[in-house]
Amino acid sequence: GAAAVLAQQPQAELTGSIEADHALQALRPVKPCLQGQRWTWDGVAFEVLHPLAGDAAQARRPNALSCVLRITAAGDSAPVALLVGDIEAPQEQALLARGAPLRADVLLVPHHGSKTSSTAAFLEAVQPRTALVQAGYRNRFGHPAPDVFDRYRERGIQVVESARCGAATWSSAQPGDVGCERDGARHYWQHNIAPRPD
Structure with missing residues (x-):
């Protein structure tokens, strides 16, 4: 890819x-991506929120150095997407402690929905309308973890899983809508995955 x-x-x-x-x-x-890097392209603003310059020397796991990217669409009341890679609870807490601008309409679920991420405090700060989970069907890690999935659902956050959706499409012009490639272009060889129980 x-x-x-x-x-x-x-x-x-x-x-x-x-x-x-x-x-x-x-x-x-x-x-390397570093907190404070910013650029604008075609009116869309990009800002790296994590990692800090000194984090590489202290990181015990590569996940701790995942880039956290905040993307703000052009225009008035512009929707925001937050891409957080494989960060875990300690990095979520560090972002909260720094007062990073986390509020976003769409959140790429941290670490594929691992039980080591998506803390309640982090979700309260981000307050996403939609959360996207990138995890394979029946993956060996069990992502997203059931208790993590429940944390999103308890807050009324729409959760879109790649295993059920396929490629997801999102447009800043309609921030509440997520399209699923699997729904629009179903093939006879695709497994029909039952919806999660409420």
């Missing part, structure tokens, strides 16, 4: 939190 995208975009700069020995490093140098 990423290699094909980079091949089509030779001018693109790569910013991320991948390890120094990762295969993508051979294709293009990766600039």
Whole structure:
């Protein structure tokens, strides 16, 4: 996936939190994402909220260095998306302690819905309308964890799971709507996954 995208975009700069020995490093140098990095493209504002410059020296796990990116659409009362990678509870708490601007309409669920993330305090700060879970069907980790899934549902947050939805589409023009590729282009070989009980 990423290699094909980079091949089509030779001018693109790569910013991320991948390890120094990762295969993508051979294709293009990766600039580390750091809190405070900002840019605007076509009226859309991007801001990196995590990690801090000194976090790499202290991190015991690569997940702790996941990029947290806040994306604000152009226009009045612009919707916000928060992409948080694989952060876990300690990184969520650090963002809260720093007073990071976490409020967002759409949240990419931290660490695929792992039981080590999506703390109640973090969800209260973000207050997303929609939460997207990227986790494979019957994945070996059991993501999203049932208690994490319940935390979202208890707050009235719409949860969209990639295992049930396939590719999800979201538009800042209609921030409350999420489209599911699986619903729009069903094929005979696709497994019909029952909805989660309420």
